[in-house]
Amino acid sequence: MKAKRLWRRVPTPLALLVGLFLGLFIGRILPPSLFGLSWARPNTPVFVSSLSARKHFTLPNVDQRKRVLELLSTLSPYHTAECTRNSQPLYIQQVRDRYKPLVASRSPSSPSSWMPSLGLGLSDPDGVYVSPVREHKYYFAINLYNSFDIIPDLFATLFRVSAILGYHNVFVSIYENGSNDQTKALLRIFDSITKSVGLRVTIRTSTRTRGAFNHRIEYLAEVRNQAFDPLHELRDANNEFFDTIIFMNDILPCVDDVLELIWQSRRNNAGITCAADYVYHNDLNTPVFYDNWVSRDINGTALENAPFENIFHDPDSSERFQRHLPIQVQSCWNGVAILDPAPFYSPPYVRFRMAEIVEGECSASECSLICNDYWKAGYGRIVMVPRVKLAYDRKVFDLIHPPRKNLTAIRGYVRIGGLPDDPRYDPQDRSWFGPHDRVFDAQENDEIEFQPGPSHVWCWGWDGAGDIDGPDVDPIWEAMPKRSQTTEAVTVKHDRSLDL
Template identity: 80%
Template sequence: MQFRRVPTPLALLVGLLLGLLIGRALPSGILAPSWSNGPIFVSRLSARKQFTLPSTDQRHRVLELLSTLSPHHTTECTRNSQPLYVQQARERYKSLVGYEPPAQSSWLSSLGLGGFGDSQHVHSAPAKEHKYFFAINLYNSFDIIPDLFATLFRVSAILGYHNVYVSIYENGSTDQTKALLRIFDALTRSVGLRVTIRTSTRTRGAFNHRIEYLAEVRNQAFNPLHELRDSHNEYFDTIIFMNDILPCVDDLLELIWQSRRNNAGITCAADYMYHEEIGSPVFYDNWVARDINGTALENAPFEAIFHDAYSSDRFQMHLPIQVQSCWNGVAVLDPAPFYTPPYVSFRMAKLTEEECSASECSLICNDYWEAGYGRILMVPRVKLAYDKKVFDIVHPSRRNLTAIRGYVRLGGLPDNPRTDPQDRSWFGPHDRLFTPEESEEIEFVPGPSHVWCWGWDGAGDIDGPDVDPIWELMPNRSQSAEAVTVKHQRKMDGL
């Protein structure tokens, strides 16, 4: 028996009527109200926690983003790199490749330094295994999520998807960060990348200690690290903790390479913010970063950050520098102190013991020193931005280098930054050739006896340190050679 096709208008009308009947039959609070500006939905399933539905403008932004699913800012940062840099990068990061690439495909295409398009290929069995755990905290991060995930996709393709685990903890966002995370959660799973994304409506209360709150939020991103150990006996060899930054693929690869090359306890980038009065980017995270002599780094333009003369000289040459502490947007950590005594974690200061109320990131650096993992490294080549304005300044195309810095070509080959003065500027880190000194292992020395600390004890809306700065005495162990002795071998094969 054949049925006559129901006309489309009639089918739509029947569907609407059925929807209304079902909606009336179900209890209230199960179905969300219609999309409009500003309603509050209270769900029985969420313990009556409230959240705001997206506005029309927010919905438009999500749909617009879905039409591209590509990074906004970082898509070009390595695409037009000069051939000499591409060749160097291929050789430098070859030791990080975590799979056996097909004979006809170059792993460099996944890096973004060659032709794009191969990063989605499924590669064969791994050549070697080194497990990487990415921990990320996000808050109102709608604008950086596409770039962050695009970089994670490409870096994971190089390291081997089977070697990578991504843990994201988001809380308290008032934009559509949560909605966008759901989209990228599905995308990551589609390529076989393991990811845990946990969201919360929690925010810092008016009377909560700022550092206690931030430490708890960071520890939330680490929960899967311990869950995988307890439930599956799975351990990781390297941790990469990322803030809401705009990273390029070779930024993360260089930090991982330097971390493993030097068996560093903590390896950091250099991050920058725009200073309106100066009209230039300045170093940002000086509340955490401390030179190896214990002094604070400066919120200053590129050339005037370090007080220690030797550190300053190395910074001018973009060479890795030993520091007492740093975080700077991305930190690559040796996970051993998380797995073995004294089992470090993010924390607030022990105020009852008169410990200076430093940042939770400063305190974990101090704890690494005391645990004997005080090999802490800053990599100036890797320059990070938190927004498009600074990103565009520190990642210009090569043709703009002369105009930016006022250099006039004094000779040398146009495509060889070793002999071309304009390419030795602070800009264009993804186009500057590696020097032999950048590959040399650091000679780590014991930590300083005192470290400059500017405490932050207050709660509420206090927007900066509120305790008089002091020179804080460091534990004896951090001042001994044992604090910088290699305890966990993480080097790449052949290095």
């Protein structure tokens, strides 16, 4: 009774102070897990992840749950699992030598155990990385929409490519919007997985869709720019700059596809470097080149949705394309584009945009327009790499990457001699769609001799006043700025050379 009266005499502020100290003391001595909390370790990197509220998700049905289980039972890719698993020895040796300058030095966030599993042998027997002269930082920008089927392959490739480039050198920005499948749910799972390997990833999702009356190019430009927001945020907040940008669509890439595009981009100090993408043509019963709305040869002529021998009108470009040699073009995108980031960081501060229609500019694709802007900024060294063939689905992927062991049986070829591991002496590799591990030709190592851009470029515009889903104005030959027609437009301004 006496103790009770003494407690009542304690001033209220003092009682609150005593309670505060007791709470802090208990919080320090008891483990956080006791309260269902999990605190990050002091040295754990902080990762940004912005995901939409759960209320936007719909629960998967039984079949979808089964697919998730099958796809995520391991970290291995689903469609692209055989890309480099059984590559021929000569190709593996070439890859080891070719991509050695891209391999990062060891860091705490990039464990060597990833390297042997890539199938390309990009580490020494002791698992020690080869240190380049200086570190090169890479920014991956990815747009996704209803991409459930390709996400496991995409992330598997990201994991492996980042292990080679160095997790500490890589930042991945993903912007997804408007999906009505389980893309958002799958991204949430992979967002957690990336943290376990120390890969920095920002995943931002939205329920926004284009709508029935939105201008297609304006909408697509805004969506693509969303994937670039962290690029500028990291510059402003942390003074962090990147040396190379890799912009990926919802494609099925192999590890060495991405490495080859990066290698060619840096080898040629290119402003933009792209692959070649394919879709299936039902009337021709064969894959054909896809992105001809954007791609233009160095004369400004549009490429064709056609089999490989009919894609380019320019004879020299067509010959190089059929020989898998890199080609200078006026513009391209084709599923993956490697960008020199300098025009994003300095004037004219390029961004994806729609055409200035009121100023008389042809209403081309946002990807065509950014190529034109690179020319005007003096970064007109644009390259297409035919060796890298990309698909958007499993059917086309299997057709353009047939297994080596099946080619003879399918096409009826008979070996006529030569070296078993050298495709130059192997008749079954003389077809265009040969095995993925086609041996490199010496000419694929040569730097391109760039020439100024064309005076006019073929443009089939989309004003949005007519057809809502595609080009709706008559095609024209659009005049290009004078600056893009001078040698200054193809002079190296930002040296990203490889140390070969």
